[in-house]
Amino acid sequence: MRQQVYALHAHRPGFKVVPRSTSYVEDMSSALYCLAPTGGGHGKRQVLVARFGCIPVPITDYVMQPFEPELPWAEFSVPVAEADVPRLHTILADIPPQRLQAMQAALQCASRHLWWSSMWGGIFGEDGRYDAFATLMELLAARRRHPGAEPQDLMALDPEWAKFARCELGDDTELAAAALALGQQGNEAPVTSGAGGLCTYGFDDNLRKFAPTPFCDASKSGQYGIPGGAVCDGAPNIAQCPRPWQ
Structure with missing residues (x-):
C-alpha cells in the first residue's frame, strides 16, 4: 500500500x-x-x-x-x-x-x-486523565453499564462515556469537589499523587523544541515514573489506582 x-x-x-x-x-x-x-x-x-x-x-x-x-x-x-x-x-x-x-x-x-501517557510518559505535559489506560478503564465501565449494547451505540447510550470521550470532565477544581463529596458521603477518598504533567521517557532530543516535557528521572520515580497505568499492575483494585491528576 x-x-x-x-x-x-x-x-x-x-x-x-x-x-x-x-x-x-x-x-x-x-x-x-x-x-x-x-x-x-x-x-x-x-x-x-x-x-x-x-x-x-x-x-x-x-x-x-x-x-x-x-x-x-x-x-x-x-x-x-x-x-x-x-x-x-x-x-x-x-x-x-x-x-x-x-x-x-x-x-x-x-x-x-x-497515547499511553501514564505508562510511558507524556509528550506535551499532559496529566494522563484521558490517556489510553484511562480510556480502557472508562470503556470497560461503560460496557458494564450497558451489557449487550452495540459498541458504536455507547456514545448515545452512556452520557458518562460520551463526556469522557470528548474530554469534557472539567478541571481539577471539579475533580477535587467530586472527591470531597465522596468523603462527605462517608466513602473512602481516592488516593492522590499530586497534580502536574507527566514526564516523558522519550529519547529524541529533537522533540524538546516541539514538546518541552521534562524527562523522567528513573532514579527518583522508579521504572514508570509518576503513578498510573503499569504501576497498577497486580493491584487488588485497579480502578482505585492513584492517577497523576488526582
Whole structure:
C-alpha cells in the first residue's frame, strides 16, 4: 500500500511522500494530513501523527482503529479505502475548511485517548486523565453499564462515556469537589499523587523544541515514573489506582 501511494502521489504538488525522512517530527507537526497505512501489524502511525496534530489518513481495509467504534474516528480522521488510493488527492482536496477545522478540534481530545501517557510518559505535559489506560478503564465501565449494547451505540447510550470521550470532565477544581463529596458521603477518598504533567521517557532530543516535557528521572520515580497505568499492575483494585491528576 505504501508503495502504491508513493507511485501515485510522490511527485504531486502539496504532497510529501518519501522513502525516508530526516525531519519526521517537523513533517508531522506541519502537515494537515498524514498517511497512516498498516505496517508491522496494524500500524501505529495513526497514533503518532494524531499526537502531533496531523489528521490521520488510515488506509486499512477491514482493520479497526484503536478504541473504534466506541471512539468516533470519522470525526477526527479521513479513512480511505484501498481501492480509492488513486483518488487520494481529490478526496483530501474536497474536504471543506469547516470540516478540517472541526476534525482538528476533535483531534486535540481524541489524540490523548490513543497515547499511553501514564505508562510511558507524556509528550506535551499532559496529566494522563484521558490517556489510553484511562480510556480502557472508562470503556470497560461503560460496557458494564450497558451489557449487550452495540459498541458504536455507547456514545448515545452512556452520557458518562460520551463526556469522557470528548474530554469534557472539567478541571481539577471539579475533580477535587467530586472527591470531597465522596468523603462527605462517608466513602473512602481516592488516593492522590499530586497534580502536574507527566514526564516523558522519550529519547529524541529533537522533540524538546516541539514538546518541552521534562524527562523522567528513573532514579527518583522508579521504572514508570509518576503513578498510573503499569504501576497498577497486580493491584487488588485497579480502578482505585492513584492517577497523576488526582
